Amino acid sequence: MKQNLNNKVVWITGASSGIGEAIAIEMAKEGAKLVLTARSEAKLQALKAQCDEYTKGAMVLPMDLYKIETFSGAAKQVVDKFGRIDMLINNAGISQRALTREADLDIDRKVMELNFFSPVALTKAVLPYMIKQKSGHIAITSSIVGKFGFPLRSAYSSSKHAVIGFFDSLRAEEDDLDVTIIIPGRVQSNISVNAIGKDGKADGNMDPGQANGMPADVCAKTVVKALKNKRKEILVGNKELLMVHIRRFLPRLYYKMAKTVAAR
Numbered sequence: 001m002k003q004n005l006n007n008k009v010v011w012i013t014g015a016s017s018g019i020g021e022a023i024a025i026e027m028a029k030e031g032a033k034l035v036l037t038a039r040s041e042a043k044l045q046a047l048k049a050q051c052d053e054y055t056k057g058a059m060v061l062p063m064d065l066y067k068i069e070t071f072s073g074a075a076k077q078v079v080d081k082f083g084r085i086d087m088l089i090n091n092a093g094i095s096q097r098a099l100t101r102e103a104d105l106d107i108d109r110k111v112m113e114l115n116f117f118s119p120v121a122l123t124k125a126v127l128p129y130m131i132k133q134k135s136g137h138i139a140i141t142s143s144i145v146g147k148f149g150f151p152l153r154s155a156y157s158s159s160k161h162a163v164i165g166f167f168d169s170l171r172a173e174e175d176d177l178d179v180t181i182i183i184p185g186r187v188q189s190n191i192s193v194n195a196i197g198k199d200g201k202a203d204g205n206m207d208p209g210q211a212n213g214m215p216a217d218v219c220a221k222t223v224v225k226a227l228k229n230k231r232k233e234i235l236v237g238n239k240e241l242l243m244v245h246i247r248r249f250l251p252r253l254y255y256k257m258a259k260t261v262a263a264r
């Protein structure tokens with residue numbers, strides 16, 4: 001069943017950059033009332049100005065998504081302004097570039113906290129409103145490495161597997177909710193630059209795979225179409241998506257490929 005996004009209140013996390021920023025622009029073109037969240041207020045204000053060209057009145061709601069204790073207050077702020085929350089797109093995330101044996105447990109926790117516990121907590125802050133409304137749509141950005149493991153990404157891959165389990169379960173529990181799991185392959189963004197290295201600091205490098213990935217605006221168009229169509233799961237990317245099918249149907253080939261891939 002297709003939905004019209006015009007005037008829908010759509011809250012996007014990770015809106016200051018990459019995939020989230022591009023989704024916000026596509027959503028503004030659809031006439032959605034946007035709530036834009038990330039840490040960088042300046043980038044969100046610049047994005048709001050861009051979105052205003054299509055639909056005016058986006059709310060800039062800067063948040064550090066590690067601060068879970070602020071989430072119920074933030075959800076109330078959105079409802080106080082717009083009266084409801086129709087869609088939450090849990091998109092903010094952080095990647096990793098570190099071997100398991102070199103990465104301190106703190107790195108695993110840092111990645112899990114932002115990529116798993118944070119969207120879980122924000123979803124729990126928003127759920128009471130959606131349950132009261134008897135409608136709502138929650139999306140989560142996982143990754144192709146949420147479908148298979150990949151070198152230098154053990155924590156990241158775990159977090160992206162974990163959200164698939166959580167949000168599949170939520171969908172099965174709630175008849176009035178729609179849940180969409182977004183599974184991107186390689187998309188042009190700052191994800192590799194911001195990825196946590198073995199020293200716990202940002203890696204700082206743009207991966208060639210990332211630089212040559214699908215442009216974020218192309219990804220966002222596909223994502224927004226999937227959300228309009230209330231798709232339960234969507235793969236978006238280029239030929240790297242093949243690996244998902246290889247892992248599922250030809251596991252022995254996947255085991256070999258995962259060992260020999262020139263990961264960075």
Ligand SMILES: NC(=O)c1ccc[n+]([C@@H]2O[C@H](COP(=O)([O-])OP(=O)(O)OC[C@H]3O[C@@H](n4cnc5c(N)ncnc54)[C@H](OP(=O)(O)O)[C@@H]3O)[C@@H](O)[C@H]2O)c1
Pocket residue numbers: 013014015016017018019020037038039040041043063064065066091092093094095114141142143144183184185186187188189190191192194210213
């Ligand atoms: N690009 C890809 O190839 C790819 C592939 C698969 C999955 N993904 C997933 O797609 C999602 C978006 O990533 P992207 O590729 O667009 O990367 P990106 O350009 O690095 O964007 C990450 C976003 O998350 C926000 N963020 C990071 N830490 C935050 C925090 N503590 N509090 C609030 N917001 C925070 C950032 O904003 P601030 O820095 O302003 O806070 C930024 O808006 C992530 O979940 C990522 O794992 C990406």
